[in-house]
Amino acid sequence: MRILVTGGAGFIGSHLCSRLLRENHEVTIVDNFDPYYDPGRKKKQLELVKRAGNFQFIQADLMDKQACRKVFQTKRFDVVIHLAALPGVAYSVKEPLAYVHYDIEMTINVLKCAGETGVSHVIFSSSSSVYGNKADKPLAEDMVDGKVVSPYAASKYGAESFCHSFQHLYGFQLSILRFFTVYGPWARPDMAIPKFAERLSKGLPIEIYGSGTSRDYTYIDDIVDGVHAVLNTNHENETFNIGYGEPISMERLLDNFRKFYPDMEVIQKPWRTGDVVSTWADIAKAETRLGYKSKVSIKDGIEKVVRWIGSCSD
Template sequence: MLKKTQKVLVTGGAGFIGSHLIDNLIEEGHIVISVDDFNEYYDPDIKWRNISAHCGNPKFNLIRCDICDRSRITQVFLDNQPDIIVHLAARAGVRPSLTNPSLYTEVNVNGTLNILEAAARIKVKKFIFGSSSSVYGVNKKVPYSENDALLTPISPYAATKIAGEALCHSFAHLHHINMIALRFFTVYGPRQRPDLAIHKFANLIMASQRVPVYGDGSSQRDYTYIGDIVKGIRLAMDYQLPQYYEVFNIGNSQPVKLLDLISWLEEVIGIKVEVDYQPTQPGDVPITWADTQKAERLLMYRPITPLKEGLVSFVNWLGK
């Protein structure tokens, strides 16, 4: 991992992925600047709890700031002069983007542009962009490879992530910034956002309520444990790019059917529930499946957490 103490700025630092990354960085002795606006997409108290353990640590600086506030973001970068930026802040979620695409464009595209402009101004050494498997859209070729064309997004959220990658590529080229985009595949584990499927399903199962399934339950997702995601980010932070821009899939490369996921959750929790079948939702893709050969070859990335093991960890956290 990073050979010397680095100053790392993490946007979306109080969120699910960001807070786990910060735990790792603080534990290794790095200086961390966490930028988060604590918006109301889900309960802000959850985000405060995610990073509360580090408040008061002299190596941790929490800044409440909206990435859409261009002048404020620029000043934060000028004041703190980070060595590395990990840009995770975004409006998340496919389905909400269908009803409010302008908000997703404002945050995920214009907000990312603000971050990139500020990064270029301070001549940052390394920039990591948190992208998504959603960029592959309804690509019929599986598993998804980084070389696949990104021409079939089926949600505004996916389109904004493609736009974010394109902006990163252009800034890497124009400003000679070492830039890596990481396409995350269905992240789960302790602190998972409450709107995500595993979290929602587990709560319903624990309450002995029916679990809604959109479609026939045959859709598949490449569920990736949060510890493996953080490992992928850290490996990317250490990677010495032979050129200015690179993209990697960070996934588990083992897609699981939705009905199988529910069965495993029932087994881990110890409660059987009834499935409530609903019509397929617009914006949902039938499968996500990461081809991780490139990340394995260049980053030495290898996910190690089987889904059942990760579900036990998540359920134990949820039951606390």
């Protein structure tokens, strides 16, 4: 398949593109090396993707309508996997308007170009944050009500709505994937697991916010499996949770790190506004409809991350 991956130099995108190339898809990556975190790191990630095969790379800002149009003129894509976004809940509290530009306007540009150029399948990366603060039970896909608690979540919720409307206008196949807290080698440096691993490997203390929190932490290989499964499925317009399927408390997460760093120092900080208390993915729909199965436990995943951090400092 001819696949366009937006944000392909990022964390999830670089892992996904490596898998697509190994499976001989014709991959085009578009990314603007956004400075939300070190663009040098994104360039390194792209270098790693090159080991999996050749791809076309276009450096472009998809918030720019003309630039977006030009990308879609380079060839006729069968599938667009739209990962490019401004991520980060905490930053969205500081800069809410930026999320309207990156996560809503950019998504509209991509959807419009995909529709106008006859793309058959659009896959949109949404987030567990669209469920808001209600995860004392597994979150099933139909449990969203728009009552989100951060501007990031509001922008993803809004972008999902635009996906539905453009699916209706242009008739392409639409898959909305709601990813649950993704981690693994090269994970975004603003997220808890990579931040903890980096600091602990240097003997530095780590900070945790609030208490009683838990997350459905999902290893990157499981996320890539989820996207891969949806690529090969036929439906008109569906939304799937892609998560591990189990909430892990902060205490349990820290215990997993403590095995490697027994003297680690943890600093308790006040609650951060915009954060949800807990997330817990109901993955039954992805299991039945996509044949998706999450595989990497938190214990194995943290071990992989710790090994990776160690190999970076060797």
